[in-house]
Structures are given as structure tokens and as C-alpha cells.
Amino acid sequence: MTPFDYARPTDLAEALRMGAAAGAAYLGGGTNIVDLMRERLAQPSALVDVSTLPATIAETDGGGLMIGAAVRNTALAEHPVVRSRYPVLARAILAGASAQIRNMATVGGNVLQRTRCTYFYDAEGSSCNKRAPGQGCDAVGGFNRIHAVLGTSDACVATHPSDMCVALAALDAIVHIDGPLGQRTMPFGDLHRLPGDQPDRDTVLAPGDLIVAIELPPLRFGASSTYRKVRDRASYAFALISVAAAVEMDGDRIGDVRIAFGGVAPKPWRALTAEAALRGGPATAQAFRDAAAAEFADARVLRDNSFKPVLASRTLAAVLGTLTTGEAA
């Protein structure tokens, strides 16, 4: 690991000052960046520890939640309001990593974790445009069972690995940012970027920017939401496909619906096309499959992951069927 300075600021202003210095990186729970630094995939000259800044979960005036970025994943998943009003978020967090890692990982760090593409981590043996722009991508023609089928580019097919973020995408979360450019907010869907020809840039954040909070707006039908993750083993594995969804029925029609997919794209994938196809229509297995087909119409499958559009369709049908009728469709 390349030597670095460690600093623990006592308040946000001090953290932002330290984080604005060239070469500095923010440190949350460390579960990703420590590993990246060991592999020399990250080489910050200073770590600014923001994990001990105040971390509260507070109800907002409008009936939503304001979640401090330093809140640990376990604390968010076990919060009574999250469990009752946003079960999709509790279940997404609990589907990720292991209990030990969820106890360490912060909300801000989870959002900013990097891909688990094995070629990205294999610095000595593989080419990767996300790690070294212009080097090429060994995943495109390699073992790509876990890789993305939507939103990819010729330069990069890596997925965003977070489960929590899939729920945040479905919930229309708002990201609160502070940094050299000042305080601002951003829709969660605008935070992560698609790779294009710059796959090394995961987000639109500027140097020195710090995510200070994630806000959940109120969602009338948030209690009718869930998360389902399909993976190669039953626990402690990244998603092949995951679905975060919330549904509100209007008689026997779908009144409103929120859907996001994990494991399919370089960013948490909000399925606006599928939502539009379902809104106002019947809650039938055929409608669920048609909605998934519309969402994945432009999918670019690779050698080992052509199952993903099919598995996504089946997983969506199972989730929406369970939410609307109590049984998988």
C-alpha cells in the first residue's frame, strides 16, 4: 500500500477543507477503499476519515427521511421507519455483503463503491479501461457472466455492485452534496454515469465533493415494496439480477409503480420504460413480461450473460406478482 496521511476531522467544514486538497480521498467504513489501496487501484496521498462525523436518520417535514452519509448500513436497515415505510431499502441492504461488512460500511461509501469486475481488480494480468483509460477491456471478450447488458459501451461492460443503490434508484432518492462547488442536491439517478468513452469516471462528482446525506422523499405506497436478488449462491454474493419495486394498485389496475434493476448495468438501473408500460394496465404475468421486454429491448448481451434479460423478466414477474397478488407471477 502506498503511504498516506490519515486525518480525522471533527466537523464537516474541516472535512471539506481537508478533502479539497490534491490527492485526498474520503474514508467511510473502508470496506472497499482499503482493498483498492492494497491492490494499488487507489493511491490517495491522504485519507480524510468522515466515518465519525454526525450520522443521524431524521424524519423530514414532508414525511420522508434524511439519512446522514456516515450512517452504517446495518443502522439504516434496522431503522423502524425504513422497515415500515421503505421495506425495499431494508431488504436491499440486507441482501448485500455480510453482516460484518454491513456493520462497517457507510451509506455514502456504499453509494461510491467501485465495480467488482474481476478484470478491473486484476491490475497485473488484465486490460481495463476503467482502471487504465485507453488500455482496452478484457471483459468484453472474456468471462462475462456477471457483466452488464444495458448502458454499456465498447470501452466498459462492468456493473455497479451495490444492492442498496438499486432501492435508492427506485425510491427517487436525493443526494445532498457539499464541497468546493458549494452545497447542492441532485436526483440519485443523475449521480452515477454511464461509461461511454470515460469508464474511469463512475459519478459526476467533482474533486473534493462529499456526499453528506441521502434524502428519501415520502412515497405513499412505499410500504408495498420489496427487493429480490438472484445470485450464484444463496448468500454473500453479488447480484446476477436484482429487482427493487414498489406498486400501488388502483382497483384491479396498476395505479403507480417504481422499478429498478441491479446487476444489469454500469449504474443502478431505473426502469422508466417498464414503469410506463405497466402504469394503468393489468397486473398480469403477461404485462410484467411485456414490460421487462420493453426495458431490455436494447440489451447488448455478451458471450456468458445472454440469460440476463430472461432472468430479469422472470425476477420482475416474481416480484410484481408477489406485491400485487401475494404470489409470484
Add this chain to the structure above:
Amino acid sequence: MSLIVNGTEVAPPADPRVSLLDHLREGLHLPGTKKGCNQGACGACTVLVDGDRILSCLALAVQYDGRRITTIEGLADDDALHPLQTAFIEHDGFQCGYCTPGQICSAIGMAAEARRGVPSVLTGDLSADITLTREEIQERMSGNLCRCGAHNGIINAIRATVAAEVAA
């Protein structure tokens, strides 16, 4: 500032690159906590920080300044083993023993989580009290691998102690 390891104040390492795991084993000569994968995949390095289970391999020791850390060496009361240590012996919860300290620290942390109502991915009703069924324990202990294949004995040992305690 200092770390409090098994009740004793100790200095953090001078080099911030040192993991909590390496500081425990090499700086403090507490080799009970084991280094398996050193990348957060196996759970052998699990310790308790203020009662919460974490992976000491992914933890920078300096980050735990001022925190109370409990390792396998801190569980027994003099010669009286912790009930989980006894249960692991009674239920053959190990073969080579390398993952055992992490398994036991993890199970203690798991019991505390279940007592305060933390759900798991298997929990049906998110607002209900937690019942530590065999399946719930398997899920909650999935961050601790055993290459010898002693998982059945491990789960039995945990059920015999922790599950009864949480249900009480």
C-alpha cells in the same frame, strides 16, 4: 487517544497503513484473530468493536482509536470458557480451528443483532421479533467460511447457546 483491546488501553500503530488485524496479531501479539483472505471474503478476522462484529482485515487500526475491541482472547473469564467456546467443543464446531475465533466472535455479534431486532434477508415480517431458526443462523453467519466443512457443527453449537438465549 488509544485503542481498548480486551479491556486494556493500547497505542494505535504509528503507520496508518496497518490494519486492525495486523496490529492485533503483530503489534499486540494477539494471534487468536486469524488472517484468511485479507480481503473481506472469509470472516476469519472477525472481532467485536463496541459489541458489533466487523472484519479487522478491512479496518485501518487508526480508525478505531478510542473504540473497545474484543478478540477471542478476551472472551473467557480466566479459566472459564465463554459458553460459545464450550459449545463449539461439545458440537465439534471445528476441525483445523483456523476459522473458529472469527466464527465465535461473529456469533456473539449476531446474537446481539438478533436481540435488538435486526432483520436478515430471510426475515418475513420486518417488524416482528427475530426467531433464530437454523436457516436464519446460516444466513446471518454466511460471512464466515469454514473450509473443513464444519458448518453443521458450527450451526449446532450456535443454536444450542445463542438461539436459546435470544428466544428467552
